[in-house]
Amino acid sequence: MAIKVMVAMSGGVDSSVAAALLKDEGFEVIGATLKLFSNEEIGLEHQARTCCSLEDVEDARAVAMRLGFVHHVFNFGELFRQQVINRFAASYANGETPNPCIDCNRFIKFDKLLERALVLDMDYIATGHYARVEFSEERGRYLLKKAADPSKDQSYVLYALTQEQLKHTLFPLGNLKKSEVRAIAESRGLVNAKKPDSQDICFVKDGDYCSFLENTMKVSSPHGNFVDSKGNVLGEHEGLIHYTIGQRKGLKLSFEKPKYVIRKDLGSNTVVLGDESELYSEGMLVKDVNLISVEELSAPMKASVKTRYSQKEAPAVLIPLEDGSLLVRFFEPQRAVTSGQAAVFYDDDTVIGGGTIVHTPSQREDLL
RNA sequence: UGGGAUAUAGUGUAAUGGUAACACACUAGACUUUGACUCUGGUAUUGUAGGUUCGAGCCCUGCUAUCCCAG
Numbered sequence: 174m175a176i177k178v179m180v181a182m183s184g185g186v187d188s189s190v191a192a193a194l195l196k197d198e199g200f201e202v203i204g205a206t207l208k209l210f211s212n213e214e215i216g217l218e219h220q221a222r223t224c225c226s227l228e229d230v231e232d233a234r235a236v237a238m239r240l241g242f243v244h245h246v247f248n249f250g251e252l253f254r255q256q257v258i259n260r261f262a263a264s265y266a267n268g269e270t271p272n273p274c275i276d277c278n279r280f281i282k283f284d285k286l287l288e289r290a291l292v293l294d295m296d297y298i299a300t301g302h303y304a305r306v307e308f309s310e311e312r313g314r315y316l317l318k319k320a321a322d323p324s325k326d327q328s329y330v331l332y333a334l335t336q337e338q339l340k341h342t343l344f345p346l347g348n349l350k351k352s353e354v355r356a357i358a359e360s361r362g363l364v365n366a367k368k369p370d371s372q373d374i375c376f377v378k379d380g381d382y383c384s385f386l387e388n389t390m391k392v393s394s395p396h397g398n399f400v401d402s403k404g405n406v407l408g409e410h411e412g413l414i415h416y417t418i419g420q421r422k423g424l425k426l427s428f429e430k431p432k433y434v435i436r437k438d439l440g441s442n443t444v445v446l447g448d449e450s451e452l453y454s455e456g457m458l459v460k461d462v463n464l465i466s467v468e469e470l471s472a473p474m475k476a477s478v479k480t481r482y483s484q485k486e487a488p489a490v491l492i493p494l495e496d497g498s499l500l501v502r503f504f505e506p507q508r509a510v511t512s513g514q515a516a517v518f519y520d521d522d523t524v525i526g527g528g529t530i531v532h533t534p535s536q537r538e539d540l541l
Numbered sequence: 542u543g544g545g546a547u548a549u550a551g552u553g554u555a556a557u558g559g560u561a562a563c564a565c566a567c568u569a570g571a572c573u574u575u576g577a578c579u580c581u582g583g584u585a586u587u588g589u590a591g592g593u594u595c596g597a598g599c600c601c602u603g604c605u606a607u608c609c610c611a612g
Contacts, residue, residue: 266565274574352547372573380576420577427552427566434577452578509578 175201178343179290181282182206182244184425184484186365187301190354191345193361194284195299196240203295204237204244206230209253209277209302214388215376217441221366226437239363247289249281256280260388266290268439269418272330272482273374279333284344287341299342305347306339309466315339316406319522322350324472332517332527333463346396359529386414397442402451410420410444413437417451419509433509451492453506457532458491459516464526470499470540476525478503479508486519499528 178200180192196202208230221292230246237244264271282300290298303320306326315336332343346354351370358366363519386392394412401407408426410416415423420434424446435452436445454515457480462472470493477486478501487507492500501516512531517527 270575270577272574373576374574380573383576415576417575418576420575421578422578424568425551426564427564429553429564477573481578483572484578511575511577514575 174280175199176297177201177203177259177295178287178299179203179293179295180299181286181301183301184232184365185301185371186358186363186367186368187303187346187354189233189363189365190303190349190361191301191359192236192242192445193240193357193363194345195343197240200297202240203293204233205286205290206233206244206246207253207281208246208248208250208491210258210376212251214250214254214383215258215378232368235364239361246284248287252285252489253277253281253376258390261374262386262392264387264513266392266394267274267513268437269415271513272515273376274330275333275515278331283331283334283338283342286507287338291341297341298313298346299343301346302331303328303349303351304331304343304344306342312466314466314468317524318347318461319519319524320344320346321348325351326455328519329479329515329517329527332465332515333375333526335466336465339465342356363516374490380381383412383415387412395442397444399424399446400443401443402447407446413439413442413444416444452508454503454510454532455506456500456502457516457530458462458498458508459501459528460531462497462499462526462528466520466525467521469493469502474525476520478519479519480507480530481514489518491518491525498531 176199177384179201180188180195182192182204184206193200193205197209206370206460215351234244234383235382257273258279261271261273267532283298287298298476303322303325305320308314309317316437317328317334318329338344349357355366376380377385383394392414394414396412397410399407407440410424416434416437418436420433421431422432423430425433426446430448430498432446433449433452434444435447436492438445470491473490473492476489476491478489478491481484488504490502490504492502494500512532513532514530515527516530517523
């Protein structure tokens with residue numbers, strides 16, 4: 174009997190090609206497109222184009238039809254709002270810089286969608302992510318690995334997957350290059366072969382997350398002062414949510430040298446500016462840790478650590494703490510380590526695990 | 542309404558009298574989970590009115606503005 178796979182299809186080229194490849198390999202494929210939000214919900218005109226627009230659903234459906242398999246649309250709007258959008262807003266309101274894609278993977282695609290797939294008697298779900306899953310006999314564990322194409326690797330946003338989830342997950346694009354994927358789409362005559370890569374946060378139109386937070390989510394972020402590390406007032410800022418650690422542009426202030434956001438203080442509603450040199454951290458605390466390649470960490474371990482998406486990994490030591498969080502010490506101080514962002518630990522191309530960065534300079538002293 | 546000094550892009554500075562430079566900011570684009578970082582471009586005829594000179598930001602005069610000292 175054929176192995177059954179549900180492919181999460183966004184309407185983009187990647188997930189479409191993933192479906193095509195699985196079909197070629199003889200899997201019994203069902204396509205599923207998730208309706209995650211409505212335009213009204215995210216403060217847009219009914220007609221406006223977004224990633225969950227009707228066009229995208231139609232693209233996915235067209236591909237499914239062309240390749241000859243069934244296609245469903247699931248409405249996960251309520252869940253998406255709770256688990257992704259609300260968490261995103263809460264994180265910003267708390268002075269952090271969140272990564273909603275990770276939550277979407279963790280709570281929606283690889284949780285609720287997988288659950289539904291299993292209920293429908295599927296063996297696996299598959300997505301168009303650029304990453305690889307392997308089972309290690311030696312460890313008796315499923316491993317998450319980087320994609321063969323390092324420039325497209327998305328293992329960073331998948332660090333939160335559990336063994337149970339990985340066991341039922343396929344990433345058909347893990348060994349392909351983006352150009353190869355486009356070529357396959359082209360040769361199959363898929364409608365979205367030339368569709369631009371998606372980027373930015375899918376539920377925020379034009380990258381304007383500030384107005385989304387303030388107008389749609391009603392997050393209040395009053396103006397306050399820019400100060401230097403000594404507390405001298407340098408100017409007025411437009412609300413904490415407008416800034417992230419390491420930010421240089423958009424401060425609307427000029428000095429002899431470029432200034433960067435080195436800290437945000439929720440209590441005093443101030444944004445602290447400083448020189449590039451003040452951005453570096455010796456280490457950080459990581460909470461909500463999910464481990465993949467190992468069951469648990471009982472002793473300090475060396476790893477390469479990524480503190481932001483598309484940022485180079487840096488060597489560090491992971492030190493397990495009693496409450497399950499990790500203390501991470503870098504070999505070389507790292508730039509712009511930011512609360513709310515994910516820290517992902519690698520051993521070469523294998524994901525050891527990851528978690529959420531909790532980091533404020535004031536904590537640095539007692540922690541390190 | 543006494544004396545002195547200065548006046549160059551949004552900001553801070555540069556330019557032996559010879560066709561305005563640098564940094565920051567802003568802006569366009571690339572990259573991008575981050576209007577982030579980074580990268581590549583773009584943006585002023587020098588407070589104002591005259592004068593000297595082949596030629597003035599640079600010299601001279603008036604005006605205006607600002608700063609300092611004295612009141």
